[in-house]
Amino acid sequence: MFERGEGQVGRKYRPQSGRVVQAYKFALDPNNSQEQALRSHCGAARAAYNWAVSWVTASWWQRKAEASYGIGDDELTPWRRWSLPALRKEFNRIKAADPRFADWWQENSKEAYNTGLANAATAFDNYSRSKQGKCKGPRVGIPRRKAKRKARLTCRFTIGIIRIESDGRHVTLPRLGTVRTHEPTFKLLARIQAGTARVLSATVRHERGRWFVSFQVETAREITRVLRPDVAVGVDLGIKHLAVLADSTGEIRYEPNPKHLDGALKLLRFQSRRVSRRQGPDRRVGRKPSERWEKANRERNKLHYRVANLRTDAVHKLTTRVRVEYGTVVVEDLNVAGMLRNERLARRVADAGFGEIRRQLTYKGQRNACRTVVADRWYPSSKTCSGCGAVKAKLPLRVRVFTCDVCGLVMDRDENAARNLAALAATCTTGTGAAGDQDMPGVSKPRGADHKTRHQRPGRNTGRDGRAGGATLPGQRQEEARDRRQDTEVFTLW
Incomplete structure (x- = not known):
């Protein structure tokens, strides 16, 4: 399309x-009988998934046990296939005779069992591809059975x-x-x-x-026409302001952070204390929750649900406004998982929804046939001067105002980063978001940035041009980058 x-x-x-x-x-809004039928169908899907996992992994453990006794590979138990047709064929063969399904499998639609078998086949495929190194991200483990109390209905x-x-x-x-x-x-x-x-x-x-x-x-x-198809905008996400938008025409906009969770935190603490004072479930002694506990827990969950809905609504409105207006959007590849490990910022980062904003900007841009540029995680958007292009060696997070040591530019840190992201759209060479330094063939290092932070030599406080702070001019920085090309780590924008 x-x-x-x-x-x-x-x-x-x-x-x-x-x-x-x-x-x-x-x-x-199902009635009681319909809700019971819904739970039965979801439970049937879970039962079929657990059967498929057990049936496939049983041959794995059997082969491992036989190999421990010195049996040859040709005589081991054959592997069991985990494709959806193979699982469905075997399940249809045993469902009427297996005591786990014989008494109730006809009560539900066959689509319920097909859901569990399809999920099991997908899980085994993901495990196989991850083990072969064909999937990005952390290694996927062997599929395991789903517990009744934890499985999603x-x-x-x-x-x-x-x-x-x-x-x-x-x-x-x-x-x-x-x-x-x-x-x-x-x-x-x-x-x-x-x-x-x-x-x-x-x-x-x-x-x-x-x-x-x-x-x-x-x-x-x-495919609808955006309002300004020739204008690129850089989106810098943050906590103080949810987003700072700087377009290629020089316009700056600050999107306030609604902070929905902060507004509901006082009432949420009250609801949580009330739940903790009532008799809840305890699996260790088989104790069931009281009715008062279930009522309080429903009210607390309702508050959580309201905050989640408000956050989703705000993110959708923001991303829609951006995508309706601009033809090119530049966003950063933020390490959200690493940011959540900061105990001082984790709650506010999670409340902002950085990952969801980037996801929505991407797919809403595809609807209008517009371009999305994703800046590399190591691109120094905050440490680079949007006026002259000088890059600072260090810029702590507590410093909220950017001051350039070369040209003397003083600007808000987030606004400076958004301007640099907007300028990055001009260096993008493909519609997929790949960008590089056009003056350095074979090396993609916009403005001389790299993974490692530069350190100044002890006692050296001036640069080649005599300026304080060891800063260098853009042309000198490009020459030094060419000299260090073989010794520095190369990264790409994708």
Whole structure:
């Protein structure tokens, strides 16, 4: 549907029709019998997943035991395949005779069991690919069985009667019947009646004390023209201000941080103290929670849910405003997991939602065929002067005002970083967000920055040009970078 490339910026955008897959999520209001059926289907999915994990790993342990007795590889127990067709074929063969499923498997839709088997096949595929080094991120472990008290209640329907009722307040799902929705479904219903949308699947899930249904829909979407397609904007995320926006025309905007969790923290502490004073569950002695504890816990969870909804709403509004206006957006690849290890900033960083902002900016840009540039994690956006390009060796987090030692520029730290990110869009060579120094072939080091922080020699307080602080001019810095090209670590912007 979308074309990618540097030609997207500065081109006359023409509306194009295409098919995209997106989700529509609605809250449900099931009655008692329907909620029991929903829990039964989700439990069936968990049971099928646990059976598949046990069935596949049983052959692994059997082969390991046989090998310990000196049995040859040709005589070991054959490997059991974990593809979805193989798991489904074996499950259909044993479900009527296995005592774990014989008495109740007919009570649920076959889609419930297919959900568990599909999740198991995906888990084994991820484990295999991670072990072979084909996946990024930390190593994925062997799939394990899901505990009843920890497993997320979810089930996916791909075939059968999946329908949005014409009244806009009910949905129909296989074996569950017609379920009332907590909110109207006219937005999706209008697209279906107009013939511009087609439901592919439906997923029910229990979250924060409420049931939800998500419809995966293939729909037609027009590529809309942004207000300023030729303008690039740098987005610097922070805590004091949620985002500082600096575009290529010199305009600066500060987006305030709503701090929804801080506003609800006083009431949340009160609710948590009340929950702790009441008799809660204890698995060690088999004690069940009291009704007063369950009531207090529901009220506390409701407050958590409200804060999460407010945060989601604020992030969506911010990212939508940015993507509707600018053709190119430059964001940073922040190490959010590392920032959360800072005990003084973890709560505020988590409340800001840095990772979600970047994710939404990316996929909303793809909807409009716009470009997203992701600056490398080591790009010194805060330590680089947006006026002359000089790079500071150190800039502690407590210093909120940037002062350049070369040109004397004094500017807010976040505003300076946002300007540098906006300028980075000009060096981007592809639509995927790769950027580099055009003057240094083979080396991608914008403005001479590298992973390692530069250290000044003891007793040397002036640079080559005689200025204080050991600063160098941009041209001299590029010459030194060329000389150190073989000795410094090279990084890329992607």
